[in-house]
Amino acid sequence: xxxxxxxxxxxxxxxxxxxxxxxxxxxxxxxxxxxxxxxxxxxxxxxxxxxxxxxxxxxxxxxxxxxxxxxxxxxxxxxxxxxxxxxxxxxxxxxxxxxxxxxxxxxxxxxxxxxxxxxxxxxxxxxxxxxxxxxxxxxxxxxxxxxxxxxxxxxxxxxxxxxxxxxxxxxxxxxxxxxxxxxxxxxxxxxxxxxx
Amino acid sequence: xxxxxxxxxxxxxxxxxxxxxxxxxxxxxxxxxxxxxxxxxxxxxxxxxxxxxxxxxxxxxxxxxxxxxxxxxxxxxxxxxxxxxxxxxxxxxxxxxxxxxxxxxxxxxxxxxxxxxxxxxxxxxxxxxxxxxxxxxxxxxxxxxxxxxxxxxxxxxxxxxxxxxxxxxxxxxxxxxxxxxxxxxxxxxxxxxxxxxxxxxxxxxxxxxxxxxxxxxxxxxxxxxxxxxxxxxxxxxxxxxxxxxxxxxxxxxxxxxxxxxxxxxxxxxxxxxxxxxxxxxxxxxxxxxxxxxxxxxxxxxxxxx
Numbered sequence: 003x004x005x006x007x008x009x010x011x012x013x014x015x016x017x018x019x020x021x022x023x024x025x026x027x028x029x030x031x032x033x034x035x036x037x038x039x040x041x042x043x044x045x046x047x048x049x050x051x052x053x054x055x056x057x058x059x060x061x062x063x064x065x066x067x068x069x070x071x072x073x074x075x076x077x078x079x080x081x082x083x084x085x086x087x088x089x090x091x092x093x094x095x096x097x098x099x100x101x102x103x104x105x106x107x108x109x110x111x112x113x114x115x116x117x118x119x120x121x122x123x124x125x126x127x128x129x130x131x132x133x134x135x136x137x138x139x140x141x142x143x144x145x146x147x148x149x150x151x152x153x154x155x156x157x158x159x160x161x162x163x164x165x166x167x168x169x170x171x172x173x174x175x176x177x178x179x180x181x182x183x184x185x186x187x188x189x190x191x192x193x194x195x196x197x198x
Numbered sequence: 199x200x201x202x203x204x205x206x207x208x209x210x211x212x213x214x215x216x217x218x219x220x221x222x223x224x225x226x227x228x229x230x231x232x233x234x235x236x237x238x239x240x241x242x243x244x245x246x247x248x249x250x251x252x253x254x255x256x257x258x259x260x261x262x263x264x265x266x267x268x269x270x271x272x273x274x275x276x277x278x279x280x281x282x283x284x285x286x287x288x289x290x291x292x293x294x295x296x297x298x299x300x301x302x303x304x305x306x307x308x309x310x311x312x313x314x315x316x317x318x319x320x321x322x323x324x325x326x327x328x329x330x331x332x333x334x335x336x337x338x339x340x341x342x343x344x345x346x347x348x349x350x351x352x353x354x355x356x357x358x359x360x361x362x363x364x365x366x367x368x369x370x371x372x373x374x375x376x377x378x379x380x381x382x383x384x385x386x387x388x389x390x391x392x393x394x395x396x397x398x399x400x401x402x403x404x405x406x407x408x409x410x411x412x413x414x415x416x417x418x419x420x421x422x423x424x425x426x427x428x429x430x431x432x433x434x435x436x437x438x439x440x441x442x443x444x445x446x447x448x449x450x451x452x453x454x455x456x457x458x459x460x461x462x463x464x465x466x467x468x469x470x471x472x473x474x475x476x477x478x479x480x481x482x483x484x485x486x487x488x489x490x491x492x493x494x495x496x497x498x499x500x501x502x503x
Contacts, residue, residue, distance in 0.1 A: 096412035098371035130416035
C-alpha cells in the first residue's frame with residue numbers, strides 16, 4: 003500500500019487502537035473535559051450513560067472486517083479523548099444495528115454522526131463529502147449526470163432527467179441559497195461552486 | 199391529501215433508468231393506475247451519508263425544500279429508495295418541533311417557501327396541519343394496493359425463480375421510522391415476490407447491511423465490497439437465482455461489488471422490476487443492459503418457465 007493510502011487509512015479508518023497503544027500514556031492535556039457536551043450539541047445523546055456492555059461492537063458489521071470498535075470510541079468520548087475519535091468514524095455505515103441493541107438507549111450511530119460533525123469543523127473532511135456536496139450544488143443531485151445514461155433514457159422513452167430542464171436553473175439557485183445561508187459551503191470548502 | 203408524487207432521488211434516474219421505467223409502468227395506466235404525478239423541481243433528498251452526517255442544519259433545509267413542494271401539491275411522497283425515505287421521513291419528524299420549523303422557515307423565506315405541513319381542518323380560527331407523509335414504494339404496494347391485487351395482476355408468474363430478498367438498513371432501522379413493516383422479521387418484499395409467483399428463499403444474515411450506506415462505499419469501497427461479499431456468499435449458498443431489493447443504492451452496491459469478487463455474479467433488481475416482469479412487460483424496457491451483472495440467463499429461465 004502506498005504511503006499516502008496508509009496515511010488516509012490512519013486518519014479515516016479505525017486508527018484508534020494503534021494510536022492508543024503507541025502513545026501508551028495519555029497525558030492530561032490531551033483530555034477535552036467538555037467533549038460529551040460537544041457531542042450532545044450535534045445531536046448525540048449523553049455518552050456518559052454508556053454501560054460499556056459492547057453490544058454495539060458485537061452487532062456492528064464493520065467490526066467484522068476492520069479494527070473498528072464502537073464501544074472503544076464511546077469510551078474515548080467519555081474520557082474526552084477527542085483526538086482518538088475524530089478520524090475513526092467515517093466507516094460507520096449508519097445501519098443503526100447498534101441503536102437497536104443498545105440497552106442504555108444511547109444510539110451509538112447518532113454519536114458517530116455527531117463525531118463527524120465535530121471532525122468536519124476541525125477540518126477533517128474526507129474527499130467524498132466535497133465531491134457529493136459539489137454535485138448537489140451544481141446539478142441538484144448527489145450523482146453526476148452521465149451521457150451514456152441519457153442515451154439509455156432516450157431509448158427507454160423516459161426523456162432527460164429533470165436536472166437538464168432549462169427551468170432547473172432556478173432549483174439549483176434555491177439549493178445554493180440554502181447551502182450558503184447555513185454556511186455549509188464555507189464549512190466544507192466548496193465556496194467556489196456556490197454563486198449567490 | 200390525495201394521491202402521490204414520485205420521488206425517484208438521484209441513483210435511479212442517473213444510474214438505473216430501468217427502475218424508473220418499471221415503477222412508472224407498475225404504478226401507471228398499464229399497472230395499478232395510481233393517482234400519481236411528477237414534480238420536476240425535486241432535488242437530492244439530501245443524501246444522509248453526506249449532509250445528515252456533517253451538518254444537520256443544511257440537511258434539514260434541503261430536505262424541507264423537497265417537503266414543501268409535496269405539501270403545496272397536497273400529495274404524499276412516494277420514495278423508491280431507502281435513503282430518500284430515511285432522510286425525508288426524519289426531516290418531517292424534526293419539523294414537528296416548532297423551534298426547528300421556525301428556524302427552517304426563516305431561511306426558506308429567502309427562496310419564497312414555507313413549511314407548515316398539510317392543512318387538514320379548521321377548528322374555530324385555528325388551522326390544523328399534519329406532516330407531509332413520506333411513503334416507501336414497497337409499503338404503498340403492500341398497504342394501498344395489497345398482495346392479493348398484485349397476485350391478480352400477475353399474468354406471467356415467475357415460477358421456478360428463487361429470489362433472495364434484501365431489505366436494506368434504512369427500510370428496517372431506526373425502528374420508529376420502519377414501523378410499517380416488522381423491523382426484526384420484515385415480510386413485505388417477500389410477500390410481493392410470492393405474489394409475483396416466485397419463491398423467496400431464506401438465507402443467513404438476511405437483514406445485514408449491503409455495506410454501501412453512510413458514505414462507506416464512497417469512502418472505502420473495499421470495505422463496502424467485503425461486506426457485500428459475505429452477503430453474496432450466503433445468498434449463493436441458498437441457491438438464489440437473483441437478488442431483489444427495495445433500495446437502488448443497495449442494488450448499485452450488489453451490482454457493482456460483485457464484479458470485484460466473482461466472475462458470474464447473481465443478477466440483482468429492484469422489486470418494481472420483478473413486478474413488471476410478472477406483469478408481462480417486455481424485459482428490454484427494464485434496462486438490464488445497464489446492470490453490471492448480466493441478467494440474460496435469469497431472463498431465459500423466466501421465459502422458459
